[in-house]
Amino acid sequence: QRGERETVEDLLWELVEQRQLYAVLRELEPFELARLAELLGDETFGEFLAELDPSDAADLLERLSSQEAADVLEAMAPDDAADVFARLDPDEARQILVEMEPLEAQELQELLSYPPETAGGRMTPSYVALLPDVRVDQAIAALRKVAAEVETIYYAYVVDEANHLLGVVSMRDLVLSPPYRTVGEIMTRDIVKVRATADQEEAARLLVEEGLLAIPVVDDEDRLLGIITVDDVADILEREVTEDIERLGGSQPLEVPYTRATPFYLWRRRIGWLLLLFVAEMYTGTVLRHFEQELEEAIALAFFVPLLIGTGGNAGSQVVTTLVRAMAVEGIGIRDFFRIFPKEFIAGLLAGVVMGTAGFLRAEILGVDPAISLTVGVALFCIVLWAVTVATLLPLLLRRLGIDPAVVSSPFIATLVDGTGLVIYFNVARIILHLHS
Template identity: 40%
Template sequence: MKATQTQLQTLLEAGQFDAVQTWLEPMLSADVAEVIDELPETLQAVAFRLLPKNDAIAVYEYLSPRVQQALLEDLKNPDVLDIIDRMSPDDRAHLFDELPAKVVRRLTLQLSPAEREATALLLGYPPDSAGRIMTSEFVALRATYTVEQALARIRRLADTSETIYTLYVLDNARHLIGALSLRDLVVAQPEQILQDLMRREVIYLHTHTDREQAARLIQRYDFLALPVVDSEQRLVGIATIDDLIDVIEAEDTEDIYTAGGVQSRGEDYFQTNLFAVARKRVVWLFVLLLANTGTSAVIKSQAALLEQVVVLAAFIPLLIGAGGNVGAQSSTVVIRGLNTGEVRPEQMGYIIAREALAGLLLGVLLGVMVTLWAFVLQRSWGVALAVGISLVAISLLAAVAGSALPFLFKALKLDPALMSAPFITTAVDVLGVLTYLKVARLILGI
């Protein structure tokens, strides 16, 4: 793709626009959008203007929000309005989420009445709901239709529908009463009635269903789309797999950022200026810095012990590092399980007990090796045993903390990813050092 972008840039700079159009014509919309994204800003609008209008609309929906906004400023108003008006409602709503409020108001007022109503409907739902990502462009059928009538309706609406592979059957009040696939129609006899073909048990979403839950449902059942109904069970839209894949990616990105101690608001992190990047990171780093002062306080409180057996200090990094790693492993598997639904809150006791046993086993295995290594280095069984026994205790403690704290955050209605590796490591540092020095004092009799 980099070679394509370089060749396209060369053609644009040379003014060979016919060659550019020929070059772009066979490419898929997503690939064209990626190439335009990588072009210098001065050439993005030029390349976009060379696309046929129908292709331009499809490509625009794949462009990054940053480039979409830049094109809004560069393109003439009639061109912008035509592209915005012909976008699918869910993609238009996503674009409007990224634009300043003044620009959204101006564009909304100039949309056609039907598109304005469709966009206002989507923007009226909470940002993280299924209603916000659904599209109203779907094929609805009546139970009394014959197969032949249904196929005729699909032919009329195919060009303006998001998908025709999943079809929904409504009653006269637009209540969802069944569903069937295009395959069902194709293999049926023309005179058959839809109510005899449709599935009456339909998996559906409510408009206020969390979009992450919607993504899990479509993943679980391998659907191409899910119907979205309002509080009165009327079909108002469909959530398609392409939008829900974007949801999964966005949620995973947010969890990864949160687990790394980086604030995330959904924007492109690598397009954010450095001052904003520093602001995102400094909050968690400051919290962790304050928490780590606990480790310093513990070491200071045991200064007399360390003065008598200075060698004990040499093993502190080893112990808290190993404990932090064990805790991070436990927290990672529990957080991931909670986010995917594989682990349920009612399993808390079982999960914590399981991780505690795993931590104890790991502690014993590592403790034996560390004890022998410490004796080789210091020739003191007292110090070696203090290090080995402390590692067993710290591993057990870290595993329990790493598995229990995400459940606590879940119960408090907070994102379990907040209780991520940096926080677990910091907590284990404080408790681990305290445990180590207390064990050393008991074994060495100081």
């Protein structure tokens, strides 16, 4: 029996690594799933559920009986259990809550009182708290006793009778201090903490910046509610990055995993930006109609429209993604203008010369009138330089106005450059081809 269990466990961990666990488990019949939970035991089964996306885990849990589901939730780490519980069908959730031990049920409901994206929604109440007059050797003994149940034994938080946070002692402090000192004497009072209502990203950033293994979460009156541990950070940051990348692609970030998104949901997240960009791009039609006469006089000009505006968009996109990221990571702002702008402008000049030459050659190969080739080359040079300038100024300006520069997606900058690029193109054409003259 024990051998069988271990084989199953190994297999499931393999699936976790392949990210195929849910794909396999969701194919099981309810009775098969129940048998699996029984074989593994509630605790191990709960560990596997914690590896899944919470909505997937909730999906599986709903296939068990309320009693079984309650047992599994009780065996899980409270923060993981809360994440899953929040995604259950409300009716199902109520029934499961009834089946749970009153204390565990209460703990779960307290965790659920904070929205999932906040520090309170992410924290776990499995921490160690000590009163300040506990001695170092007593503290170590206490940590030993609860080691199996708490999330980390490397920090113990020092609180008063009303659970107000006074300080923190690390396992390192305890091990290094004489056993007869009290934790109140050796604790660090200058403590890094986060409000339960703060964004979970703030907690993650503080954890990383201060090099902590856990950060305490407090309420408005500085009472300790829970902790967020370093193993949550990767999760939080991964979500944040996904949001940034989706924004860069020109859509609203998805709030559910991609695999669970319905076509209708995907459409809803995207159509707004798509329409907005469409409206913004509409003026290209007006611009082209404005130059209708030039187009009729030299229809070959139309051949190069996609190439010119495409290249302008690409050049702008390159700058904007690099710059927006550097603004986030390296803290660049408008005060760095005189360091950033000349740099991008020179790089843009170089790129403009290369692309202008390439454009001229392309037009010659296509066999159009040399004057048109010259027009394409000169226009391309101007458009690249213009795109780079806009892509440099816009994020800096937005930051100055207090708007997150991450809204400047690649599609956004491409749209902006498309119409203005056409104006440049036809004006260059007018001058070089002496149209209307």
